Amino acid sequence: MAIYDNIKGIEEEIIKCMKCGNCQAVCPVYKETLAESGVARGKIQLAAKILKGEAKYTPELYKKFDLCLQCQACSANCPCGVKAHKIIMAARAELTRQNALPFAKKAAFNVLRKPALFDFGLRLGSTFQGLAFRKNATGMSPRFPIGLEMRRVIPSLANKPLRSELPETNKASKSRKKVAFFTGCVTNYIYTNVGKAVVEVLNHNGVDVIIPKEQHCCGAPATINGDIETGKAMAKSHVDIFSKLDVDAIITVCGTCGGTFEQKYVELLADDPVYAEKAKAVAKKIRDISEYLVDDLKVDFSKLGKVNMTFTYHEPCHIGRGMGLTRQPLEMLTKIPGISYKAMKQPNRCCGGAGSFSLTNYPVSYQILKKKLDDIQGTDSTVVVTGCGSCRMQIEDGLSQEKMPHHVMHVIEVVQRAYQSKK
Amino acid sequence: MSKAQAIEALVKALGKENVITEHEELVCYSFDATADMPSQMPDVVVTPTNTHDVTEILKVANQYKIPVYPRGSGTNLCGDTIPLKGGIILRMQKMNKIIEVDADNLVAVVQPGVIINDLNVAVAPFGLIYPPDPGTVATATMGGSVSECSGGLRGLKYGVTKHYVMGLEVVMIDGTVARFGGKTVKNVTAYDMVKLFTGAEGTLGVITEITVKLIPAPETKKSMLAYFDKLEDAGNTVTEIVRSKVIPATMEIMDQVTIRTVENFSKVGLPTDCEALLLIEVDGIPEVVEREAATVVKVVGNNNGKIKVAKDDVERDGLWAARRAALPALAQMKPTTVLEDATVPRSKLTEMLVALQNIAKKYNLHIGTFGHAGDGNLHPTILTDERDAEEMKRVHQAVDEIFKVALELGGTISGEHGIGMAKAKYLPLEFGEQGVEVMRKVKRALDPENLLNPGKMMG
Numbered sequence: 001m002a003i004y005d006n007i008k009g010i011e012e013e014i015i016k017c018m019k020c021g022n023c024q025a026v027c028p029v030y031k032e033t034l035a036e037s038g039v040a041r042g043k044i045q046l047a048a049k050i051l052k053g054e055a056k057y058t059p060e061l062y063k064k065f066d067l068c069l070q071c072q073a074c075s076a077n078c079p080c081g082v083k084a085h086k087i088i089m090a091a092r093a094e095l096t097r098q099n100a101l102p103f104a105k106k107a108a109f110n111v112l113r114k115p116a117l118f119d120f121g122l123r124l125g126s127t128f129q130g131l132a133f134r135k136n137a138t139g140m141s142p143r144f145p146i147g148l149e150m151r152r153v154i155p156s157l158a159n160k161p162l163r164s165e166l167p168e169t170n171k172a173s174k175s176r177k178k179v180a181f182f183t184g185c186v187t188n189y190i191y192t193n194v195g196k197a198v199v200e201v202l203n204h205n206g207v208d209v210i211i212p213k214e215q216h217c218c219g220a221p222a223t224i225n226g227d228i229e230t231g232k233a234m235a236k237s238h239v240d241i242f243s244k245l246d247v248d249a250i251i252t253v254c255g256t257c258g259g260t261f262e263q264k265y266v267e268l269l270a271d272d273p274v275y276a277e278k279a280k281a282v283a284k285k286i287r288d289i290s291e292y293l294v295d296d297l298k299v300d301f302s303k304l305g306k307v308n309m310t311f312t313y314h315e316p317c318h319i320g321r322g323m324g325l326t327r328q329p330l331e332m333l334t335k336i337p338g339i340s341y342k343a344m345k346q347p348n349r350c351c352g353g354a355g356s357f358s359l360t361n362y363p364v365s366y367q368i369l370k371k372k373l374d375d376i377q378g379t380d381s382t383v384v385v386t387g388c389g390s391c392r393m394q395i396e397d398g399l400s401q402e403k404m405p406h407h408v409m410h411v412i413e414v415v416q417r418a419y420q421s422k423k
Numbered sequence: 424m425s426k427a428q429a430i431e432a433l434v435k436a437l438g439k440e441n442v443i444t445e446h447e448e449l450v451c452y453s454f455d456a457t458a459d460m461p462s463q464m465p466d467v468v469v470t471p472t473n474t475h476d477v478t479e480i481l482k483v484a485n486q487y488k489i490p491v492y493p494r495g496s497g498t499n500l501c502g503d504t505i506p507l508k509g510g511i512i513l514r515m516q517k518m519n520k521i522i523e524v525d526a527d528n529l530v531a532v533v534q535p536g537v538i539i540n541d542l543n544v545a546v547a548p549f550g551l552i553y554p555p556d557p558g559t560v561a562t563a564t565m566g567g568s569v570s571e572c573s574g575g576l577r578g579l580k581y582g583v584t585k586h587y588v589m590g591l592e593v594v595m596i597d598g599t600v601a602r603f604g605g606k607t608v609k610n611v612t613a614y615d616m617v618k619l620f621t622g623a624e625g626t627l628g629v630i631t632e633i634t635v636k637l638i639p640a641p642e643t644k645k646s647m648l649a650y651f652d653k654l655e656d657a658g659n660t661v662t663e664i665v666r667s668k669v670i671p672a673t674m675e676i677m678d679q680v681t682i683r684t685v686e687n688f689s690k691v692g693l694p695t696d697c698e699a700l701l702l703i704e705v706d707g708i709p710e711v712v713e714r715e716a717a718t719v720v721k722v723v724g725n726n727n728g729k730i731k732v733a734k735d736d737v738e739r740d741g742l743w744a745a746r747r748a749a750l751p752a753l754a755q756m757k758p759t760t761v762l763e764d765a766t767v768p769r770s771k772l773t774e775m776l777v778a779l780q781n782i783a784k785k786y787n788l789h790i791g792t793f794g795h796a797g798d799g800n801l802h803p804t805i806l807t808d809e810r811d812a813e814e815m816k817r818v819h820q821a822v823d824e825i826f827k828v829a830l831e832l833g834g835t836i837s838g839e840h841g842i843g844m845a846k847a848k849y850l851p852l853e854f855g856e857q858g859v860e861v862m863r864k865v866k867r868a869l870d871p872e873n874l875l876n877p878g879k880m881m882g
Contacts, residue, residue: 015758015810025540025561034516035448042451045550049450073669079751080760180528305835 002270003090004228007051010168014051016082017044023074023084028350028368035126035256037064040074040084047091048230057098065363067092069357070299071317071350089224096226105356107229110220140338155190155393162188162195166197168213170199179292180247180285182238184257185217186389194253194389197416198289204419205297209251212241218260221355223268235265242285249287249296253412255318255325255390262286262323262380265360288319289412290328290387299332305421306338314372315348315397316388329387329411337420344375350421354392367397376406384408429487430467434512436479436683452512454560455497455504455509457845458696458761459809459818463491465506472513472629472849474592474600478703481629482598484511490877492598493625495536495564499571501843503624513629515566521545522632528639530589535566535630542635550867551637554581557839558750566630567803571867572622574839579705580672581638581672582700583839585621590634593620596870599727604697606634618675619865623843627869641672641706645716646739649730650697654678657699659774660726661796664703665769667722669715673704674797675746678776680783681753681791681804688752691745699776701796702746749793750804757806761818765829766800766838778828779803786821788814789832800838826852840879 023040024030030039037043046064051053065088074084086218162183179202187194198261201208219234238261242250252258264285269275293299313330320326326348334341352358352368372395376384384399386408392408399406443449444467455461462620466489471477484491486872490510506512519536526549533542540561542553557563557573563573568593574583575774590604592674593616603616620627653658661674677685679698686692686693693700701723716732733739745871754760767775772798776792779801783790803825807818826836826849834847850859859881866873873882 013759015808016755017453018458018754018760021456021496021559021562024496024498034514036451037448045454046450047448055450058447060445080754081751208669272823 001115001225002267003086003269004093004223004231004268007090007094010047010087012049013083013087014044014048015077016080017041017084017120018080019045022077022079026073026077028069028071028352028371029081029364032364032367033067036362038067040078040082040088043068043091044084044087044132047087050091050094050387051365057095062095062099064093065095067361069317069350069352069354069368071354072321073317073350077319089226089289092224092226093225093228096228105225105227109225109227111388120152136229138285140387155182155396157189160192162192162358163211163213163215166195166199166211168211170203170211172203172206172208174206175208177297178208178210178247179249179251180212180242180245181251182215182242182257182261183211184252184254184389186393187253191389191392191410194410196414197410197412198251199252200294201289201412201415202293205293205299206296210245210247211223212245214241216411218257220256220264221257223260223264225272225356228268235268236275237281239269239275239282243278243281245283247294250282250285251287251292253289253291253410254390255320255322256388256390257317258286258288259318288323288325288387290319290332291323291325293415294328301332301335301415302337302416304336304415304418305423307418307421308338309337309383309414310340310342310381311409312344312376312379313347313387314344314351314376314384314386314391316386316391317348319387320348333385333411333414336414339395339414342379342381344379346375349375351391351394353390355390358394365394366398366401369394373398373402373404377404382406384415385411425487426466426489428693429483429489429653432470432483432487433467433480436483437469437471437476439555440492441461441470441472441476443470452494452497452506452514454500455499457505457843458503458633458759460505460845461507463506465512466509468512468514470517470632472517474594475740477629477631478596478598479577480511480602480775481594481596484874485596485598485872488872488874490874491629492876493566493570493629495567495751496538496559496562498559498563499567499843500764500840500846501571501624501837501877503571503841504567505844507828507844516564516627518566518631519564524549525606526551526636526637528762528851530606530634532632532634533565533638534632535564535569537565539563539565539568547640548636549637549731550640552640553587553635553637555584555587561681565633565635569621569630569633570623570625572839573841573843574795574798574800576675576795577672578795578800578839579674580670582871585618587636588617588621588633589636591617591620591630592632594629594631596628596872596874598658600631601628602632604634622841623842623881626866626880627875629875643709643712644672644704644706644739645712646702646733647716647719647723647730648706648745649701649703649728650694651699651701651726651728652775653727654698655773656726656728657701658776659727660701660723661772662770663722663726664719665797669705669718670717671703671719671798673702674795675702676700676772676776676792676801677702677746677749678797679795680789681749684756684791685745685748687753688755689744691741691748693745700745701749702742749791753791753806757808759807759809760806761807761822762834763805763822764805764837764840765799765803765824765825765834766798767801767829767832767834769797771832771834772796772799772801774832775801775829775834776801779825782821782824782828786817788817788821790821795838799834814820844879847880847882
């Protein structure tokens with residue numbers, strides 16, 4: 001029974017929790033609120049009530065489950081191996097079934113389901129963003145309340161989305177492999193250079209890169225918020241798009257997108273007679289860019305050009321705990337000649353971004369971010385490297401608010417620099 | 424409608440934001456870490472930030488005759504923070520300041536909401552440690568730990584929490600603030616009230632400030648893993664090591680059920696055919712550690728055991744991984760983990776281990792036993808499923824028998840977990856009715872209306 005379709009499907013996971021409270025030690029939200037409802041143990045008991053039919057949707061109940069970053073630290077730290085983050089997702093899905101999402105979220109996800117409209121909206125946004133946002137040194141802040149926190153600094157939308165800048169097929173000069181590239185929204189609309197870096201580095205390694213034009217949002221924002229219907233529609237569409245391609249791998253540059261393809265699509269479509277197997281086949285091909293370069297292509301990074309840079313690394317939750325890639329990004333970066341790595345105290349502690357969480361829970365989100373910023377401050381580095389666009393937006397906001405001099409790069413941009421300096 | 428009036432009075436005293444009555448939040452305070460306990464919702468969750476707040480809250484509770492349950496992180500294993508009779512959950516987590524680290528006097532003064540591990544982090548730069556180390560050291564609060572008088576892995580050499588509490592500030596049910604003890608090593612003035620409130624499980628007063636003793640951190644440590652084909656050999660080894668005047672910091676035992684489960688679960692390379700293993704760690708000055716380790720190796724050999732000594736920190740971590748995996752490995756086998764706390768004099772360890780094996784057979788239950796062999800504190804862990812009513816009946820019978828045997832061997836019903844509501848019924852077995860009555864008199868004198876953590880320990 002799929003956990004997203006029926007909360008009964010997560011019963012065994014709920015029963016497994018022995019309520020030891022060990023999750024308190026690692027939950028970033030709990031560390032700020034110190035409320036039992038903020039931590040997995042409390043939420044699991046609330047989920048048990050929903051399961052038994054003793055609790056039904058109320059806005060307050062939905063809010064309890066909403067206050068979770070899905071950073072998975074609780075699950076990683078649980079002595080009983082309870083997948084607490086999945087219980088929370090199953091509860092969100094159940095509550096959303098009982099009562100529709102708040103209007104704003106619902107409207108947003110409806111747009112996600114219409115890729116063309118979503119694309120049109122963001123293109124329009126790029127042209128007219130100056131009306132709503134005020135530019136500052138590092139990005140933009142909202143000019144008037146539009147549902148975003150007024151203090152928040154967000155990056156500008158790119159003038160041209162990545163997918164309309166690059167051709168659908170990007171052939172290498174000496175091609176030996178072929179991959180598809182799932183760009184994800186943040187890379188497509190904001191950090192387009194990340195996408196260009198992926199293509200450039202892969203081409204350097206003799207890999208042809210196909211960027212399917214009809215791809216769109218992976219659906220994680222909808223699924224994570226409990227809108228399973230939208231999540232499934234997105235999953236089916238992407239399974240169709242990527243199934244028909246004859247490629248060795250599907251490259252992602254964000255743990256949330258990667259994990260959605262690799263795990264959530266399989267879970268969402270587990271009971272579907274047509275899509276279950278197809279989703280598994282697509283999932284097997286998913287590789288984060290760091291994983292693909294290190295494990296599949298076995299690139300010798302020590303032979304690349306020199307990059308004079310002292311960096312610290314923030315491990316995105318969905319790259320580290322989500323996709324299990326704790327070794328690859330650092331293995332890649334630290335081998336590049338000239339580069340120096342200064343580890344922060346807790347590289348794998350959530351930055352508090354968590355996609356829409358940072359928009360709807362800005363004060364808590366910022367408190368969590370503040371700890372990350374202190375950690376960065378303590379490292380004697382000038383660059384923060386990470387592997388996720390959402391984390392990057394969050395950290396850039398903080399660096400700007402605190403007037404810190406660091407700048408943020410995606411791992412692949414560092415590798416791109418190493419290739420460029422070799423020339 | 425006294426409850427509604429009481430809540431109104433609490434709001435007036437503490438402000439709306441510190442008085443929670445939202446149903447969804449109350450559900451989250453209806454349980455603690457104890458398995459197989461009834462859950463009960465409080466009427467209100469109140470969050471004080473200083474002693475004055477606590478005074479105000481207790482005055483309201485006293486005036487309206489509403490029960491109060493002091494609560495830290497809710498990690499206790501005896502049902503002590505379940506609000507059995509409804510009322511006020513007194514959430515102490517935001518009183519979490521380390522007030523002072525006084526390295527000259529080897530003491531620290533903390534508020535009750537400080538996490539134990541945070542205190543250790545704060546005293547580490549002074550080369551000091553706070554030795555009590557319950558398994559929940561990263562989550563449990565100092566207040567909870569003092570109230571439960573919790574123990575831990577280092578109990579053999581370093582004792583339990585009460586051996587480190589030097590002074591307390593306590594608020595009584597009528598709002599009176601009393602201070603006992605202090606920073607002096609020698610303090611024999613009048614009744615030892617510090618010891619009385621330590622381990623009182625929140626039934627006599629609410630602790631608002633704690634002065635604890637710190638000790639110099641041991642310079643070095645050496646860990647060893649010993650395997651035995653016969654349970655008796657392991658038990659005799661424990662006794663003989665201590666008889667040889669070596670007091671390890673840690674001497675942990677795992678029985679065969681636990682070894683097999685751990686190995687099956689985490690593949691750390693344990694020999695699954697041995698009947699018991701001991702994890703032994705000696706610590707202190709390097710020369711002494713060397714000498715003590717050599718003695719341990721000799722004693723293990725004398726008792727037909729095989730031993731592996733960790734050469735460096737990596738190997739030491741490897742040995743500890745096996746011990747740390749014990750509970751999680753057991754806990755993952757079945758959904759419900761009933762973790763007991765029977766403790767016997769060290770010399771009776773083997774008898775207790777054999778008795779536990781027999782109890783498992785008699786009631787047809789899966790019991791894995793691990794624990795602190797050096798101090799006779801065992802954690803027989805019954806693996807079951809609370810949805811299976813028939814099996815739960817046998818679990819309860821087995822638990823009754825475990826405590827009966829422990830007491831017959833001259834032991835106690837709690838080595839480190841406390842009494843709470845889980846073990847209150849066994850108290851007369853240990854103290855007799857007369858002993859319990861003496862305690863009841865103390866309870867009645869300090870809390871005549873039974874408002875402080877009712878339903879626990881003294882009923």
